[in-house]
Amino acid sequence: SFRVKCYRSNLDEPKPFPPLPQHPPVAELPQRVYADYSVYTRMGVLTLTPKPPQFDAKASGAFSVSREGYMLLQFAPSISTEEPIYDWNQKQVFSLSVTEMGTLISLGAMDSWEFFRKTANAKSGIEVRKVLKVEPLLDITGHSFSLSVYKKPVDKEEIEERLYLPVTRADLAVLRSIFNYIMPYLLGWNAFASTIKPEVYNQVNRTNRL
Amino acid sequence: SFRVKCYRSNLDEPKPFPPLPQHPPVAELPQRVYADYSVYTRMGVLTLTPKPPQFDAKASGAFSVSREGYMLLQFAPSISTEEPIYDWNQKQVFSLSVTEMGTLISLGAMDSWEFFRKTANAKSGIEVRKVLKVEPLLDITGHSFSLSVYKKPVDKEEIEERLYLPVTRADLAVLRSIFNYIMPYLLGWNAFASTIKPEVYNQVNRTNRL
Amino acid sequence: SFRVKCYRSNLDEPKPFPPLPQHPPVAELPQRVYADYSVYTRMGVLTLTPKPPQFDAKASGAFSVSREGYMLLQFAPSISTEEPIYDWNQKQVFSLSVTEMGTLISLGAMDSWEFFRKTANAKSGIEVRKVLKVEPLLDITGHSFSLSVYKKPVDKEEIEERLYLPVTRADLAVLRSIFNYIMPYLLGWNAFASTIKPEVYNQVNRTNRL
Amino acid sequence: SFRVKCYRSNLDEPKPFPPLPQHPPVAELPQRVYADYSVYTRMGVLTLTPKPPQFDAKASGAFSVSREGYMLLQFAPSISTEEPIYDWNQKQVFSLSVTEMGTLISLGAMDSWEFFRKTANAKSGIEVRKVLKVEPLLDITGHSFSLSVYKKPVDKEEIEERLYLPVTRADLAVLRSIFNYIMPYLLGWNAFASTIKPEVYNQVNRTNRL
Numbered sequence: 003s004f005r006v007k008c009y010r011s012n013l014d015e016p017k018p019f020p021p022l023p024q025h026p027p028v029a030e031l032p033q034r035v036y037a038d039y040s041v042y043t044r045m046g047v048l049t050l051t052p053k054p055p056q057f058d059a060k061a062s063g064a065f066s067v068s069r070e071g072y073m074l075l076q077f078a079p080s081i082s083t084e085e086p087i088y089d090w091n092q093k094q095v096f097s098l099s100v101t102e103m104g105t106l107i108s109l110g111a112m113d114s115w116e117f118f119r120k121t122a123n124a125k126s127g128i129e130v131r132k133v134l135k136v137e138p139l140l141d142i143t144g145h146s147f148s149l150s151v152y153k154k155p156v157d158k159e160e161i162e163e164r165l166y167l168p169v170t171r172a173d174l175a176v177l178r179s180i181f182n183y184i185m186p187y188l189l190g191w192n193a194f195a196s197t198i199k200p201e202v203y204n205q206v207n208r209t210n211r212l
Numbered sequence: 213s214f215r216v217k218c219y220r221s222n223l224d225e226p227k228p229f230p231p232l233p234q235h236p237p238v239a240e241l242p243q244r245v246y247a248d249y250s251v252y253t254r255m256g257v258l259t260l261t262p263k264p265p266q267f268d269a270k271a272s273g274a275f276s277v278s279r280e281g282y283m284l285l286q287f288a289p290s291i292s293t294e295e296p297i298y299d300w301n302q303k304q305v306f307s308l309s310v311t312e313m314g315t316l317i318s319l320g321a322m323d324s325w326e327f328f329r330k331t332a333n334a335k336s337g338i339e340v341r342k343v344l345k346v347e348p349l350l351d352i353t354g355h356s357f358s359l360s361v362y363k364k365p366v367d368k369e370e371i372e373e374r375l376y377l378p379v380t381r382a383d384l385a386v387l388r389s390i391f392n393y394i395m396p397y398l399l400g401w402n403a404f405a406s407t408i409k410p411e412v413y414n415q416v417n418r419t420n421r422l
Numbered sequence: 423s424f425r426v427k428c429y430r431s432n433l434d435e436p437k438p439f440p441p442l443p444q445h446p447p448v449a450e451l452p453q454r455v456y457a458d459y460s461v462y463t464r465m466g467v468l469t470l471t472p473k474p475p476q477f478d479a480k481a482s483g484a485f486s487v488s489r490e491g492y493m494l495l496q497f498a499p500s501i502s503t504e505e506p507i508y509d510w511n512q513k514q515v516f517s518l519s520v521t522e523m524g525t526l527i528s529l530g531a532m533d534s535w536e537f538f539r540k541t542a543n544a545k546s547g548i549e550v551r552k553v554l555k556v557e558p559l560l561d562i563t564g565h566s567f568s569l570s571v572y573k574k575p576v577d578k579e580e581i582e583e584r585l586y587l588p589v590t591r592a593d594l595a596v597l598r599s600i601f602n603y604i605m606p607y608l609l610g611w612n613a614f615a616s617t618i619k620p621e622v623y624n625q626v627n628r629t630n631r632l
Numbered sequence: 633s634f635r636v637k638c639y640r641s642n643l644d645e646p647k648p649f650p651p652l653p654q655h656p657p658v659a660e661l662p663q664r665v666y667a668d669y670s671v672y673t674r675m676g677v678l679t680l681t682p683k684p685p686q687f688d689a690k691a692s693g694a695f696s697v698s699r700e701g702y703m704l705l706q707f708a709p710s711i712s713t714e715e716p717i718y719d720w721n722q723k724q725v726f727s728l729s730v731t732e733m734g735t736l737i738s739l740g741a742m743d744s745w746e747f748f749r750k751t752a753n754a755k756s757g758i759e760v761r762k763v764l765k766v767e768p769l770l771d772i773t774g775h776s777f778s779l780s781v782y783k784k785p786v787d788k789e790e791i792e793e794r795l796y797l798p799v800t801r802a803d804l805a806v807l808r809s810i811f812n813y814i815m816p817y818l819l820g821w822n823a824f825a826s827t828i829k830p831e832v833y834n835q836v837n838r839t840n841r842l
Contacts, residue, residue: 034484035477035830037614039520052611057245057620064244065620100249101382108385172521175528176605183606185386186393187615191262194247195397200267200275200665245620267665274664310669311802318805395806396813401682404667405817410455410687410695454694455687457824459730472821477830485830592731595738596815603816607825 039180041173046079047088048147048167050177053097055190071188073098073181075134077149077165094151094165096134100188103181109145111171112138127156144170249390251383256289257298258357258377260387263307265400281398283308283391285344287359287375304361304375306344310398313391319355321381322348337366354380459600461593466499467508468567468587470597473517475610491608493518493601495554497569497585514571514585516554520608523601529565531591532558547576564590669810671803676709677718678777678797680807683727685820701818703728703811705764707779707795724781724795726764730818733811739775741801742768757786774800 038051051074058068075096078088096119098106105115119132131152136145147167154160169177186192248261261284268278285306288298306329308316315325329342341362346355357377364370379387396402407413458471471494478488495516498508516539518526525535539552551572556565567587574580589597606612617623668681681704688698705726708718726749728736735745749762761782766775777797784790816822827833 033617033830034482035610035613035617036484036486037610038487039609039611052614054614054618054623057624059620059624062244064246065624066246067248068624071618101386104384104386104389105380105382107389108381170525171528172525174524176521176524179524179527179602179605180609180611182389182392182602184611184615185389187618189249189390190245190247190618190620191249191390191394192615192618193245193620194262194264195394195402197243197245198264198281198397198400198402200269200400200403200663203264204267204269204275204278243620272664274666276666277668311806314804314806314809315800315802317809318801392809392812395809399669399810400665400667401669401810401814403665404682404684405814405822407663407665408684408701408817408820408822410453410689410820410823413684414687414689414695414698453827454692455820455823455827456694456696457820458697459819459821472824474828474833477834479830479834485834488834491828590735591738592735594734596731596734599734599737599812599815600819600821602812604821604825607828610828610830612825612828613830 039176041167041169041177042086043167043169044080044083044086046077046165046167047086048169049076049078050074050180051076052184052188055188057190057193065193067190067193070100070190072100073103073184073188077147077167079165092163092165094132094149094163096132096149100185103185103188106136107178107181109136111142114138129154139168144168144172144174249386251377251379251387252296253377253379254290254293254296256287256375256377257296258379259286259288260284260390261286262394262398265398267400267403275403277400277403280310280400282310283313283394283398287357287377289375302373302375304342304359304373306342306359310395313395313398316346317388317391319346321352324348339364349378354378354382354384459596461587461589461597462506463587463589464500464503464506466497466585466587467506468589469496469498470494470600471496472604472608475608477610477613485613487610487613490520490610492520493523493604493608497567497587499585512583512585514552514569514583516552516569520605523605523608526556527598527601529556531562534558549574559588564588564592564594669806671797671799671807672716673797673799674710674713674716676707676795676797677716678799679706679708680704680810681706682814682818685818687820687823695823697820697823700730700820702730703733703814703818707777707797709795722793722795724762724779724793726762726779730815733815733818736766737808737811739766741772744768759784769798774798774802774804 036051038049040050041048053071053074055067055071056069057065059065075098076093077096078090078093080086081089096117098117102117105117109115114135114137116136117134120130122129131154133150133152135148135150137148138144139146147169149165151163152160153163186195246261248259250260251258263282263284265277265281266279267275269275285308286303287306288300288303291297291299306327308327312327315327319325324345324347326346327344330340332339341364343360343362345358345360347358348354349356357379359375361373362370363373396405456471458469460470461468473491473494475487475491476489477485479485495518496513497516498510498513501507501509516537518537522537525537529535534555534557536556537554540550542549549572551574553570553572555568555570557568558564559566567589569585571583572580573583606615666681668679670680671678683701683704685697685701686699687695689695705728706723707726708720708723711717711719726747728747732747735747739745744765744767746766747764750760752759759782761784763780763782765778765780767778768774769776777799779795781793782790783793816825
């Protein structure tokens with residue numbers, strides 16, 4: 003983001019980006035990067051996308067975290083038993099809070115857990131319940147993720163959609179690693195941590211400023 | 213802190229990005245960010261806030277850590293059995309050193325630990341003892357954090373205030389993750405680590421400077 | 423890459439620090455750094471080199487990961503039983519995906535795993551199969567890494583080359599640590615994480631830009 | 633280090649550093665920071681100090697790690713049984729390689745390990761052997777670190793100096809955490825990792841530069 007503001011003095015110039023002709027005159031606005039991780043199984047795919055926290059500026063100029071980040075889980079079923087073709091039109095989503103990520107990380111090889119959601123759409127009146135069940139696979143090679151979505155339109159029967167994915171121990175290890183990595187960021191602790199510098203927290207600054 | 217300096221040379225220019233009217237042009241002083249993590253339970257809330265280390269400048273211009281950072285624990289009881297309403301007027305605090313954070317991290321599912329503090333207020337003569345007991349919950353779904361604060365005014369009976377929080381295994385997993393993350397920062401190791409760059413530690417610089 | 427631009431505006435000034443005569447003024451192009459980790463054993467050496475992900479620029483100026491990074495494993499046998507002399511002419515390579523790194527990380531002390539590869543060279547018609555077997559050592563002091571490479575020229579017998587390395591538990595602990603460290607980078611999550619800053623994700627920016 | 637070079641344009645000004653009058657005109661030379669971690673016991677103190685790797689500049693301008701960093705262990709005995717007074721004149725040192733740090737990290741609660749060193753001083757002819765033994769404490773509350781240093785002057789008897797420290801499980805957890813943190817830095821992997829940016833590794837740059 004630094005470079006941006008220095009560039010500002012060039013505001014009258016056209017800044018075509020991209021394409022980047024040679025040496026990219028980097029992002030005008032703070033750079034945005036999208037990263038995720040997909041677990042591909044014969045039954046479907048699970049894509050995990052971290053979502054950033056929000057910060058609030060205080061009157062003092064300091065910032066504090068106003069909303070924790072979270073992990074968006076997107077499930078899509080496979081529509082072929084032969085080869086993995088995933089139907090994103092049937093996708094279902096489920097968001098995990100940082101604490102729920104902690105639940106997943108601390109799940110032992112033989113442990114199970116259920117995550118619940120319940121929402122109601124004020125306009126349509128449709129009630130939606132979601133249950134994400136994480137259970138050990140029978141052959142203990144990992145855990146199954148099964149997501150059930152129940153929709154109940156007003157005066158109608160409840161409809162259930164279900165997605166089932168067998169996730170290997172290896173993929174769970176990757177999840178554990180990237181969850182461990184990203185959790186402090188989703189809590190904004192990295193923003194605090196990045197202020198820990200000798201030139202900020204030393205005797206001289208302390209006497210002057212704290 | 214750097215950006216500031218760029219801004220300054222451009223001060224006469226219009227700065228259309230971003231229009232932050234409320235708070236001062238960011239970081240005239242080095243940016244401050246407040247981050248914490250709260251464990252909400254039916255009995256009360258526990259808020260953890262990391263506190264930075266302090267550095268000293270040496271005559272050589274190098275810095276060293278003069279005081280380790282720590283983790284501030286703030287406990288507040290719930291004043292309703294129906295819904296979680298927390299009374300921060302009854303809050304109690306307890307600070308964990310990095311080594312004590314290590315104790316918490318390494319606590320097995322069936323392990324217990326007690327942390328002690330004892331201080332005396334020179335003026336009022338009130339002696340304060342604190343005991344933070346961390347024990348496995350009976351149903352093994354996590355650990356309880358119970359904080360007892362004993363205050364003994366001169367020539368009076370000791371008064372005890374007690375706070376009890378059941379903390380789930382999931383929350384302990386989050387604590388383990390963010391403690392692991394923040395401990396090197398509280399020790400200032402990140403400040404050392406951030407100097408490990410090819411342009412600093414290479415053959416050329418070594419012969420010239422070490 | 424930023425420093426460059428500052429340097430340029432000052433190009434006419436003397437730049438007494440540091441005097442790096444041999445190599446070009448650092449990072450005209452973005453800096454490249456090569457890092458690896460070698461496991462030395464009496465039977466041979468295993469060198470692990472992380473390979474970066476690739477990013478794609480979107481029309482919006484945002485970036486997304488277009489190809490995950492991976493870990494290149496290079497095996498070379500020892501050609502002496504007396505002292506460790508490694509013959510890199512006989513080297514064999516094997517690349518681990520992030521998920522396969524997860525497999526290695528989550529391997530218990532008594533667990534085994536096999537990784538497979540199969541490729542065919544269109545021109546020469548040579549089929550190459552590779553099997554990397556990771557198994558507990560008999561004395562449980564670590565795991566063996568044995569790599570078998572099968573090459574089958576057209577109309578000829580298959581040739582097998584085999585490399586065997588006993589890797590200690592200590593080295594596996596280092597691998598676990600550096601894999602854990604590097605996996606989020608190979609997935610590009612660090613690039614996302616580095617955008618999590620108060621000045622990017624706050625109320626003011628949100629209303630203006632999201 | 634960046635700020636420095638921008639400051640360069642002020643080269644004609646005196647740059648008194650330190651003392652830092654208000655807002656430190658940061659390091660003329662790349663900043664140096666010293667960080668360590670001390671384990672205090674009734675028998676003595678163990679101070680751990682990470683030592684950086686060295687990089688080599690290649691003809692291409694890229695850097696590679698030429699020497700791994702390591703962990704310096706300094707032991708000093710307590711000279712009082714009443715209170716902890718440490719005698720640094722009797723200190724002994726022992727350096728752990730990254731692989732040996734892996735050994736310590738992976739040591740189970742009931743495991744032991746011995747680290748060896750042997751050097752000879754060419755001038756004095758004194759042979760020095762060192763053995764660092766790490767063993768579970770009898771009450772399983774941690775591990776003991778005992779360092780034996782054997783010095784053998786030419787034609788004389790070997791002299792043994794011994795230091796013994798009981799290190800708690802909590803301190804071992806801190807060591808595990810900071811070792812895990814610092815190992816990738818000591819191997820220079822952070823320098824590689826810090827180059828993983830969308831603006832470096834993308835389609836455009838790849839076609840132009842790889």
